[in-house]
Amino acid sequence: MEILFSPVPAVRCLGIDLGGSGFRLGVFDVGTGILCSKWQVIAHDGDTKPSSIVPRIRDSLIDIGWSGPIGLGFPGVVSDGRILTAPNLGDEWIELDLKGELENFHHGIFTMINDADAVALTEYSLGSSKNQNGTILTVTIGTGIGTTIQNNGAMVPNLEYGREPHPRLEGSLESHISASTRSEEGLSIGEWANRFQEGIEFLERLTEPDLIVLYGGIMEHWSEFSDLISSEAQIKPARFGTKAGALGAAIAVSKLC
Numbered sequence: 074m075e076i077l078f079s080p081v082p083a084v085r086c087l088g089i090d091l092g093g094s095g096f097r098l099g100v101f102d103v104g105t106g107i108l109c110s111k112w113q114v115i116a117h118d119g120d121t122k123p124s125s126i127v128p129r130i131r132d133s134l135i136d137i138g139w140s141g142p143i144g145l146g147f148p149g150v151v152s153d154g155r156i157l158t159a160p161n162l163g164d165e166w167i168e169l170d171l172k173g174e175l176e177n178f179h180h181g182i183f184t185m186i187n188d189a190d191a192v193a194l195t196e197y198s199l200g201s202s203k204n205q206n207g208t209i210l211t212v213t214i215g216t217g218i219g220t221t222i223q224n225n226g227a228m229v230p231n232l233e234y235g236r237e238p239h240p241r242l243e244g245s246l247e248s249h250i251s252a253s254t255r256s257e258e259g260l261s262i263g264e265w266a267n268r269f270q271e272g273i274e275f276l277e278r279l280t281e282p283d284l285i286v287l288y289g290g291i292m293e294h295w296s297e298f299s300d301l302i303s304s305e306a307q308i309k310p311a312r313f314g315t316k317a318g319a320l321g322a323a324i325a326v327s328k329l330c
Contacts, residue, residue, distance in 0.1 A: 084330050085109055086142040088323030089130065090188060090316075093117075093148055093161030093216035093253075096126065098133055101320050103327045106199045108316065110137050121162045127174050134178045142182040143175060144326030146191035146318045148217070150231040154185055160236065161216050184326045187231050189219025191321030192288050192311065197223055198324055200286075200312035207283030210276060210306070213318075214289030218247035218272070222280055240275045252291045262294050266301035273304055282306045288317060 087110075089098040095117050100110035113133045117126060134143075149158040149166070159166035172183045186194070193211035196202045202209045206225050213219035218235025221228065235247035242249055250272040255265040273285070285304055287295075288311035295310050302308065311317060 084327050086144060086323040086327045086330070087139050088319035088321065089143065089145040090191065090318030090322065091145060091147055092188065093121070096130060097315065097319050099316065099319055100137065100139060101323045103324045106195070106313065106320055112316070113137065122165050123169055130175065134175070139178055140180065142326045142330055143179040144322030145171060145185045146188035146322040147185050148188045150233065151185045151187055152231070182326060182329050184329060186322055186325045188318050189213045190221045190228060190230050191325065192219070192317045193221035193223060193228065193321070194324050195313050195317040195321035196286050196311050197226065201309040202284060202286050205284055208281060209284045209286065210280050210282035211286045211288065212276065214252050214287065214291050216251065216253045218251050220276060234276060234279060241271070246272055246275060252289055255291070262297045263301060266298040270302045273302055277304055277306065284309065286311050
């Protein structure tokens with residue numbers, strides 16, 4: 074299934090970026106990417122069950138005073154508004170009706186998108202891959218590894234190549250090269266970059282990209298490791314920082330407006 078994203082209309086929508094460690098949300102002008110509200114960042118505090126997180130999302134929406142279109146980036150496979158996997162949050166999220174849980178705020182205009190796909194949509198609409206032809210691989214580096222492929226604007230959703238087996242070691246690719254693994258194992262930037270290079274080579278063989286866009290908090294160290302990784306494709310850092318996921322979710326729901 075391919076999704077073709079057309080140019081974004083100039084409307085305001087709220088985006089939520091739900092991750093393994095917390096969630097972020099804000100209202101955006103989706104034509105420019107400008108934040109039009111207070112930016113909310115809420116940690117999960119160790120409890121990732123819906124019974125803990127959903128009320129916090131509601132509280133944040135009340136705090137902002139929002140009633141309108143809501144897009145939500147989710148860390149797992151989503152399809153037609155259904156949550157199919159939730160590896161970093163837990164099985165209690167599977168098949169949860171988030172649209173229904175938040176219905177008092179969006180009044181029917183709601184969509185979900187994979188969190189990595191949301192970042193890729195932001196970068197393609199307004200960022201480092203804007204107006205780029207060919208095959209674009211966007212890699213999000215965080216609790217796990219998210220991957221998105223776009224070809225001339227057409228996106229194949231929910232790829233989740235980070236959960237593929239590592240080509241040489243036991244476990245998944247993301248269990249060796251994610252930012253959370255770097256923190257847990259106390260790896261230096263150089264040590265992590267050596268591991269990440271192997272991951273880039275694996276993803277390059279799978280996808281044969283023309284451009285690779287890298288996103289995540291670790292990109293604040295880009296100047297330290299940019300010379301330590303290479304690819305036959307051009308590599309660019311993402312233009313947008315921590316707001317990219319929420320903005321991409323807002324852009325996605327703007328298609329319904």
